[in-house]
Amino acid sequence: MKTKRGAISKDLPKLRSAQIQLLERLCNAISVSGGEGEVREIILEQVKPYADEIKIDALGNVLVTRKGIVRRGDTRRLRVMLAAHMDEVGFMIVNDEGEGIFRFGVVGGIDSRQLPGHAVKVGTDHIPAVIGAKPVHLVEDSDLKHVFPIDDLRIDAGPGNGKGGKIKVGDWATFAIPFKRIGPSLRAKALDDRVGVASLIELVKHAPANIDLLAAFTVQEEVGLRGAGVAAYAFDPDMAIVLDCTPANDLPDWHGEENIHYNTHLGAGPAIYIADHATLSDPRLVRFFIETAEVQGIPYQLRQPGGGSTDAGAIHRQRTGIPSISISVPTRYPHTAASIARFSDWQNTFSLVYTSLSQLTFDVLVGER
């Protein structure tokens, strides 16, 4: 499968301040698994002028179609599904204990050590609150070695938000750190997967004409890849590409030795998945993306095979099987209050996906898996 150089780069859309501002809006929104409304509204506003079809399904996935143009000789276009998940990890208020103190449940995989001492925001009005922690003066030395038991932690909105106030059981909450551009980096909560969502919005706006672009902005990825499967079933595509984030564990080793469990490196470009816990990427697609990156001179890396999962886990098992792959932006500290990604990795991920889409033909799936 040969890829062409040169002709594509002129048309390649660039990510500039408008896209960064959109990413800021997306990252600052609250959309925890099961309550993705705020991000969904931003997406709808952005894609409505461009979409041929928009549907919101039973779970709240936003399914957007942009039809391509049939070329001479083809009876139909290649149907390519792209997925980015709208939801983030966060919290749900589960009990009102009065005087502004609320018990909360953790939604998605958050290390409980990341919780105490943080600012959070609650509900559609983004009401500010905190997850407090016992003052160190009052902590026994022996307890310093132990994790704060999660059952002891509470969200505190201040006594003014007591019973009958604005916060209700069932409201969702997230960390409150605001999006910020810092030099070459982007710092925010929920870069996972607002970066993917932002990329997918751009792809919808600049959809290549050679394919039918089936964009799924999915729900509930963080609680078991729940939205992606039904979206894939509805689209019934020829293949799927998932745009997500993956950890960059590329920090220094304590002993000064080579870090061999980095997963990905920040600054090394889009991370192509060969295997994670939920999906063995279709080897034909892996080869295609690697070749495209090499021919086009786009930096890329192979995400270390192993744990983790993306929407591809649910997508590839739908119907009679859908060849799938994930391409992620490396991100340090996902699922914490403040994650960090490089702007260049985001741009290169977008470039790789856009370029690859423009060159996709039915030939990519010829031959056995």
Next chain:
Amino acid sequence: MKELMPFLKEMVSIAGLSGYETPIRQLVEETWRPLTDELHVSRLGSLHGLQKGEAPKGSGSCHSIAFATHMDAIGLMVTGVVEGFLRVTEVGGLDPRVLLGQPVVVHGRENLLGVVVQPPANLLPNMGPDTTVSVEHLLVDTGLLPNQVSRLVHTGDLVSYAQEPLELGDDYLAGHTLDNRVSIAALTYCLELLRKNRHAWDVWAVATVQEEETMAGALTSTYDLRPKIAVAVDVTFAKGPGVSDYRAFSLGKGITLGWGPNIHPTLHKMVKELADKLEIPCHLDPLPHRSGTDAYGMQIVAEGVPTVVIGIPLRYMHTPVEMVAIKDIQRAGRLMAEFAMQLEPEFVVELTEK
């Protein structure tokens, strides 16, 4: 109208472990036959009963709403016969600490009475007076001689609880398998109410199989019936000794409505408003992750189905002495019927952002 207390007692006296639901299905089939227009059994043994809605003029078909109540029970399965004693494993999830001394029925070539026993410590590895025994160390003693047992029981045979149901006054019942036979009772009550009233939508009453093990029934019945709305009716935790936090609700003081990713927010709001209007006490059950009910399976079938979870509080869940308030069963049944009745023919479930 069927009397709930005797109906419940009849239901929990019939076996129907996950994967082997035929006996309970036959009883439910008989009960639903006069209440439905069509009744059939799915490929995996779930029961599907249809009460047809009134199709709007000009169109041939109605939307359908499915109420799912799982009919399978938890129990044990024989893994080996050793010197006349039976080794067992769990079917569904249970706490082995409540098994000691329990009367059971062994469903071999004949039904045999047995008791679950804990061997003396000296016959077990690493046991002290304070350690608990896992299921693999427990045995079932049928009181029969080894050669009798070998003839009548083999690996794979089922063992169910034999605890008789106990009426605790007029209003409360204790027994095993109230999870989830109470919901079948509620659904039956709902069908009786619906029979006397008009409804625009088709109503599917689905007694699913294997909820306690694989959700195979929820997944496959939903694929088969493709309802536009799916309601899972199951038990939820009732407050009681040792269970008092936000996850539990007072017994007899009303039913619950789940809230979280497994529940469609628009449907939740509709059901809640209806419950308030009907003065049916209905509490919000926060479910940040999965609901632990058939709704978890139903929601992601095919293109997805909007789901709702109605909970009937139950004390001591998954023990042989579960306890329920009859009033809560009636509340659930009534809410289900009223909800089905108020569905407009052209109603489409949509997300309405706040």
Next chain:
Amino acid sequence: MKSLIQKLVEIPGPSGYEMQIRAAVQVEIEPFVSEVKIDPLGNLIAHKGAASRGLKIMVAAHMDEIGIMVTHVDENGFIRFTNIGGVYLRTCIGGRVRFLNGTVGVIGIERTDNRSEVPPVEKMFIDIGAAHRKDCPVRVGDVAAFDRPFLDMGDRLVAKAMDDRIGVVVLIETLRQLKKTPHQLYFVFSAQEEVGTRGAITAAYALEPDLGLAVDVTSTGDTPKGVKMDVSLGKGPAIKVRDTGMLSDPRVVDWMVRITQKAHIPYQYEVLESGSTDARSIQIARAGVPSGCLSVPCRYIHTPSEMVDYSDVQNAVRLLLELLSGEDKPF
């Protein structure tokens, strides 16, 4: 049949990378089937039998085996890896692996102060004899299977990947010997079973069978102070009642017992408390597929020396032939 078993177990084919074993199976079955297809997940699906007075039956045995995938090649040419499927790390130490491109390597471990504990996979590495990263013919993402030659002990056969190449052989032999059938049969040599019975999901969805039957291995309880299980080597194929992923349809279990008894084939009831098979995915396809599993008892599953009894294998073939060619149906 022994030479076919040897041929197939020695081919490397970890989950997701079944190409070589699939090609070998295809060669074996092509003379006996009317149609062969490969689906998007890599399943090999063969069709036999056009009669319609019976059922549409899907019979599945998985081609893939557990293995490893490269996660990093260090500057000295040592390879770090992760597992594909349920690999017991204690079987890795001193073990050998064979990559798809033929490269062979040895598994070593970092120094440990506690010799009696099994080190985590992060402390293991593969040595293929390279001195530098640039000399290493293996890259991140490459896969390998464990490497151990087939051993014929007479009654007992030992190899890696008996799980489930022995099931694959049972299907091939059945295909060879099947003369007539009232059913429409689909023999599925499935992919990606060891990572979650994934291939069976899509194959069952595509075929929409009336009945599903997996052919896989199951554990035994007949080794010293082993797991307490009522299955032994040499006592016949096992009829699965349940495992951790599913409960076999009682009608299918009764049918299998009935046929076995009629044909005077020895059999055992199986309740497996650790592990599952393709049958669990087949059972929940679409509107449901009543399913069961015919198991070949096997000792030391997921080690490089899995052991089966040859008479059990032969009886499994006999049983499968009886099930598929007779007029007696489960429903």
